[in-house]
Amino acid sequence: xxxxxxxxxxxxxxxxxxxxxxxxxxxxxxxxxxxxxxxxxxxxxxxxxxxxxxxxxxxxxxxxxxxxxxxxxxxxxxxxxxxxxxxxxxxxxxxxxxxxxxxxxxxxxxxxxxxxxxxxxxxxxxxxxxxxxxxxxxxxxxxxxxxxxxxxxxxxxxxxxxxxxxxxxxxxxxxxxxxxxxxxxxxxxxxxxxxxxxxxxxxxxxxxxxxxxxxxxxxxxxxxxxxxxxxxxxxxx
Amino acid sequence: xxxxxxxxxxxxxxxxxxxxxxxxxxxxxxxxxxxxxxxxxxxxxxxxxxxxxxxxxxxxxxxxxxxxxxxxxxxxxxxxxxxxxxxxxxxxxxxxxxxxxxxxxxxxxxxxxxxxxxxxxxxxxxxxxxxxxxxxxxxxxxxxxxxxxxxxxxxxxxxxxxxxxxxxxxxxxxxxxxxxxxxxxxxxxxxxxxxxxxxxxxxxxxxxxxxxxxxxxxxxxxxxxxxxxxxxxxxxxxxxxxxxxxxxxxxxxxxxxxxxxxxxxxxxxxxxxxxxxxxxxxxxxxxxxxxxxx
Ligand SMILES: Nc1ncnc2c1ncn2[C@@H]1O[C@H](COP(=O)(O)OP(=O)(O)OP(=O)(O)O)[C@@H](O)[C@H]1O
Ligand SMILES: [Mg+2]
Numbered sequence: 001x002x003x004x005x006x007x008x009x010x011x012x013x014x015x016x017x018x019x020x021x022x023x024x025x026x027x028x029x030x031x032x033x034x035x036x037x038x039x040x041x042x043x044x045x046x047x048x049x050x051x052x053x054x055x056x057x058x059x060x061x062x063x064x065x066x067x068x069x070x071x072x073x074x075x076x077x078x079x080x081x082x083x084x085x086x087x088x089x090x091x092x093x094x095x096x097x098x099x100x101x102x103x104x105x106x107x108x109x110x111x112x113x114x115x116x117x118x119x120x121x122x123x124x125x126x127x128x129x130x131x132x133x134x135x136x137x138x139x140x141x142x143x144x145x146x147x148x149x150x151x152x153x154x155x156x157x158x159x160x161x162x163x164x165x166x167x168x169x170x171x172x173x174x175x176x177x178x179x180x181x182x183x184x185x186x187x188x189x190x191x192x193x194x195x196x197x198x199x200x201x202x203x204x205x206x207x208x209x210x211x212x213x214x215x216x217x218x219x220x221x222x223x224x225x226x227x228x229x230x231x232x233x234x235x236x237x
Numbered sequence: 238x239x240x241x242x243x244x245x246x247x248x249x250x251x252x253x254x255x256x257x258x259x260x261x262x263x264x265x266x267x268x269x270x271x272x273x274x275x276x277x278x279x280x281x282x283x284x285x286x287x288x289x290x291x292x293x294x295x296x297x298x299x300x301x302x303x304x305x306x307x308x309x310x311x312x313x314x315x316x317x318x319x320x321x322x323x324x325x326x327x328x329x330x331x332x333x334x335x336x337x338x339x340x341x342x343x344x345x346x347x348x349x350x351x352x353x354x355x356x357x358x359x360x361x362x363x364x365x366x367x368x369x370x371x372x373x374x375x376x377x378x379x380x381x382x383x384x385x386x387x388x389x390x391x392x393x394x395x396x397x398x399x400x401x402x403x404x405x406x407x408x409x410x411x412x413x414x415x416x417x418x419x420x421x422x423x424x425x426x427x428x429x430x431x432x433x434x435x436x437x438x439x440x441x442x443x444x445x446x447x448x449x450x451x452x453x454x455x456x457x458x459x460x461x462x463x464x465x466x467x468x469x470x471x472x473x474x475x476x477x478x479x480x481x482x483x484x485x486x487x488x489x490x491x492x493x494x495x496x497x498x499x500x501x502x503x504x505x506x507x508x509x510x511x512x513x514x515x516x517x518x519x520x521x522x523x524x525x526x527x528x529x530x531x
Binding site: 052 | 409412415416418420423424425427428429430431
């Protein structure tokens with residue numbers, strides 16, 4: 001197994017008074033694609049927010065490429081190589097499509113990982129056409145592509161993707177699956193939260209099963225076929 | 238002599254020019270106020286105080302230190318921005334995330350403290366700052382004569398407004414700032430040092446106010462209250478224009494300055510209240526202001 005680039009040890013998280021993460025342990029290796037699956041409200045989005053330093057109250061230890069980043073500010077985490085694609089997509093309405101795309105500063109974190117703008121526009125031709133449109137005038141699918149594209153040109157080498165297939169037409173979901181494969185082949189490490197198990201199933205190397213704010217099981221891709229029914233029953237799909 | 242609605246044209250033109258001068262100050266101040274509100278979510282009552290501080294700093298640079306108007310124009314905004322940054326780092330950063338009312342109260346307290354300090358050292362009788370040599374005299378347009386200094390004030394103030402507008406609307410830094418106004422947390426998660434951006438924006442806003450103070454210094458009696466009285470009007474301008482719209486602040490500031498000028502000619506009793514009457518009317522029809530978004 002290659003080097004662990006992201007690890008959470010006994011991470012707890014709160015929204016105000018309500019205790020949402022109850023001791024999350026997980027680790028991700030370089031170049032790996034992992035998926036966090038679980039029922040609605042299980043705490044998957046909160047895990048990503050905890051990693052990004054976006055929770056007001058959090059305890060436990062988080063390591064990024066071997067460094068303890070438990071108390072690092074969000075901008076330091078981004079500069080250390082985390083790229084975050086939030087569940088609500090976070091497209092800025094007062095910025096054009098291109099301004100949204102160019103917003104995150106380029107970091108030196110994983111300089112080999114920078115996808116140049118020209119290649120991004122090849123991957124997502126719609127974004128080139130809509131470059132001058134205000135960000136929120138884009139269609140749902142285009143906004144999702146923009147949200148992903150935005151973190152590819154910064155040098156981030158660990159991508160946190162929250163429900164990227166949610167609410168999108170099947171063709172677009174297929175495009176996104178192609179993009180994920182392409183990114184994996186380029187060596188990106190990807191943590192994706194997915195409600196759409198059919199989307200995640202063929203893509204991820206490992207599946208972390210989340211319930212009530214903790215990891216209750218880890219399933220390898222090689223064991224997936226055999227445990228498929230169990231997982232489907234658990235997810236209620 | 239030509240008359241316009243029963244008023245000598247010269248008088249009307251004179252008041253319109255004065256209105257434009259006041260409007261330029263409103264534009265500069267409301268611009269800073271609205272940028273600060275956008276990013277820090279703080280209603281900065283002390284904004285007028287920094288305008289006053291700007292004028293007094295110019296005065297201090299001149300008499301004890303012998304640095305003239307041009308030095309003041311360059312140095313005072315920087316000094317004032319430094320004071321602003323100090324206040325932001327020590328006081329304001331503690332109240333982010335609290336209700337707006339705390340920001341208003343804290344900056345109101347700062348206003349009282351700073352005004353008090355200025356009163357102790359300079360009194361309330363009113364000081365005079367001379368018009369710089371190079372800008373004395375009149376410009377003859379044929380149909381009217383313009384004091385050169387007033388023309389300069391309008392040009393300088395609007396130039397700085399447009400520069401700020403261009404930075405915000407046309408540059409990468411401006412895009413980051415606009416995004417920060419929408420969702421500062423997310424912008425920080427993309428690797429932007431948002432706390433630093435907030436500090437710089439506050440400093441820039443305060444610098445604009447102080448620049449306005451230096452421009453205004455030769456036009457009035459300097460007393461510690463000058464900031465206080467202008468900020469009330471500027472709040473009116475910001476409410477009418479709509480918080481957060483840059484171009485809206487500039488246009489509304491100018492228009493309301495002109496409106497005040499016209500009121501002074503035709504119905505002087507209303508000149509100090511006309512802005513607030515407009516404010517009520519606008520709020521009734523468009524609660525988010527003329528250029529504001531929901
Ligand atoms: N901003 C918030 N304030 C308070 N509680 C919250 C907030 N966001 C989420 N929660 C609660 O935290 C728990 C975990 O939510 P989270 O969004 O992490 O779930 P999820 O697994 O991403 O589910 P979903 O499928 O809905 O996206 C839920 O019980 C939710 O109600
Ligand atoms: Mg979620």
